[in-house]
Amino acid sequence: MGLAKRIIPCLDVDNGRVVKGVQFLDIRDAGDPVEVAKRYDEQGADEITFLDITASSDDRETTVHMVEAIASQVFIPLTVGGGIRTCEDIRRMLNAGADKVGINTAAVFNPEFVREAAQRFGSQCIVVAIDAKKVSAEGEADKWEIFTHGGRKPTGLDAVEWAKKMVEYGAGEILLTSMDRDGTKNGFDLGVTRAISEAVHVPVIASGGVGNLDHLVEGVIEGKADAVLAASIFHFGEHSIQEAKQRMTDAGIEMRL
Amino acid sequence: MSNMSMSKKSTVAVIDYGMGNLHSVAKALEHVADENTTVIVTSDPAVIDAADRVLLPGVGAIRDCIGEMHNAGLVPSIHKAMAEKPFLAICVGIQSLMSHSEENGGVDCLNHFQGNALFFGEKHKDHDGSKLKVPHMGWNQVKHTINHPLWAGIPDNARFYFVHSFYVVPENINEIAGTCDYGLEFCVALARDNVFAVQFHPEKSHKDGLQLYKNFIHWDGKP
Numbered sequence: 001m002g003l004a005k006r007i008i009p010c011l012d013v014d015n016g017r018v019v020k021g022v023q024f025l026d027i028r029d030a031g032d033p034v035e036v037a038k039r040y041d042e043q044g045a046d047e048i049t050f051l052d053i054t055a056s057s058d059d060r061e062t063t064v065h066m067v068e069a070i071a072s073q074v075f076i077p078l079t080v081g082g083g084i085r086t087c088e089d090i091r092r093m094l095n096a097g098a099d100k101v102g103i104n105t106a107a108v109f110n111p112e113f114v115r116e117a118a119q120r121f122g123s124q125c126i127v128v129a130i131d132a133k134k135v136s137a138e139g140e141a142d143k144w145e146i147f148t149h150g151g152r153k154p155t156g157l158d159a160v161e162w163a164k165k166m167v168e169y170g171a172g173e174i175l176l177t178s179m180d181r182d183g184t185k186n187g188f189d190l191g192v193t194r195a196i197s198e199a200v201h202v203p204v205i206a207s208g209g210v211g212n213l214d215h216l217v218e219g220v221i222e223g224k225a226d227a228v229l230a231a232s233i234f235h236f237g238e239h240s241i242q243e244a245k246q247r248m249t250d251a252g253i254e255m256r257l
Numbered sequence: 258m259s260n261m262s263m264s265k266k267s268t269v270a271v272i273d274y275g276m277g278n279l280h281s282v283a284k285a286l287e288h289v290a291d292e293n294t295t296v297i298v299t300s301d302p303a304v305i306d307a308a309d310r311v312l313l314p315g316v317g318a319i320r321d322c323i324g325e326m327h328n329a330g331l332v333p334s335i336h337k338a339m340a341e342k343p344f345l346a347i348c349v350g351i352q353s354l355m356s357h358s359e360e361n362g363g364v365d366c367l368n369h370f371q372g373n374a375l376f377f378g379e380k381h382k383d384h385d386g387s388k389l390k391v392p393h394m395g396w397n398q399v400k401h402t403i404n405h406p407l408w409a410g411i412p413d414n415a416r417f418y419f420v421h422s423f424y425v426v427p428e429n430i431n432e433i434a435g436t437c438d439y440g441l442e443f444c445v446a447l448a449r450d451n452v453f454a455v456q457f458h459p460e461k462s463h464k465d466g467l468q469l470y471k472n473f474i475h476w477d478g479k480p
């Protein structure tokens with residue numbers, strides 16, 4: 001008896017539709033975000049993450065309305081990420097009904113923004129999203145680096161050190177995505193997940209690479225993740241949230257059933 | 258109320274003291290409210306005084322919460338409501354009802370329940386010595402330690418959503434209504450007369466959370 005590990009379906013939303021690309025190519029339409037969120041809520045999702053991947057700022061208003069629509073019908077925690085650059089962006093999303101916001105690139109370019117946001121809104125609603133790639137060669141000690149722009153631009157920042165710094169600055173949770181694994185369906189990068197989870201005292205959400213239900217189990221047991229995030233295995237009906245929870249429960253993981 | 262008025266219209270005031278998002282609390286209450294119940298998000302003491310039920314939410318740091326309650330002139334109305342009508346406090350709301358909190362270097366609170374809010378600590382450990390993350394974030398089981406109208410229809414040990422780093426320790430253990438286990442067994446619900454307070458977020462706790470709000474809307478304030 002104790003705290004359950006969490007399953008978080010992620011909605012990547014572009015121009016008002018849920019999409020999922022394989023490493024950002026071959027984008028497939030997975031439906032209306034409000035309908036998709038309701039379906040996951042009914043299936044027993046522990047939280048929902050809404051990631052706005054729309055490039056243009058014109059569509060930000062659409063996102064606000066969608067977050068409002070989801071938040072008035074879905075009574076589980078909702079995290080909104082994508083394009084969060086100012087405290088005003090955070091305020092709008094929280095007022096629309098988000099419980100937490102994900103800060104990614106803006107944290108890399110301006111770490112003080114994380115401190116300011118945590119002081120103003122509280123660490124409980126500040127999730128720092130980290131996109132990491134393995135940069136050590138075969139045979140070398142493991143090393144991961146932070147990348148921006150969908151994994152294309154290196155920053156020179158060590159991923160584990162960066163995670164520790166973000167927690168010091170006030171991050172209440174870390175959303176860790178392996179850019180090597182994202183969209184591959186080969187499973188999480190368990191090494192970086194475990195390294196960061198053991199290095200920080202806040203919860204870590206593993207993301208990037210889930211292709212089957214055993215990957216979710218590995219993320220928790222070997223990666224020491226507090227929560228696991230996945231998109232495509234749920235969007236296209238391959239698996240339901242209940243099935244995922246059952247598999248994790250069978251593996252001895254405490255879940256909310 | 259005049260004798261002509263036979264309807265049972267009632268209002269729930271959700272206290273807004275400028276500490277962020279009350280959207281989810283109000284939406285969840287509206288979701289379970291019947292046509293006779295109006296939910297009002299307000300920072301007006303007169304509206305709080307006139308309401309039939311009062312909900313005190315809380316998010317963020319305790320010093321800011323208590324500070325804003327004082328700045329907005331809401332403290333007398335909060336005490337008045339706790340003295341006379343169904344009152345529910347959630348999350349930092351429960352901590353604000355204690356005598357004192359360790360957060361922010363130590364903050365005196367409203368002292369409705371005698372006792373303190375303590376920090377789990379960054380090196381918090383489970384019973385077997387393994388590391389536990391702080392904040393305590395996610396779905397944990399709530400054990401009912403008393404029967405109470407607000408627990409009606411909610412199974413014992415149902416899971417609720419938590420996000421917090423401080424927990425309350427009341428001096429009078431008879432005021433504990435529910436507990437949870439996270440490295441230690443701690444109090445997550447307090448009850449005395451017409452006041453009920455919980456550490457978790459009912460508005461984020463799916464059907465069991467909505468049931469608790471529904472119970473509150475229909476509660477006459479009797480334990």
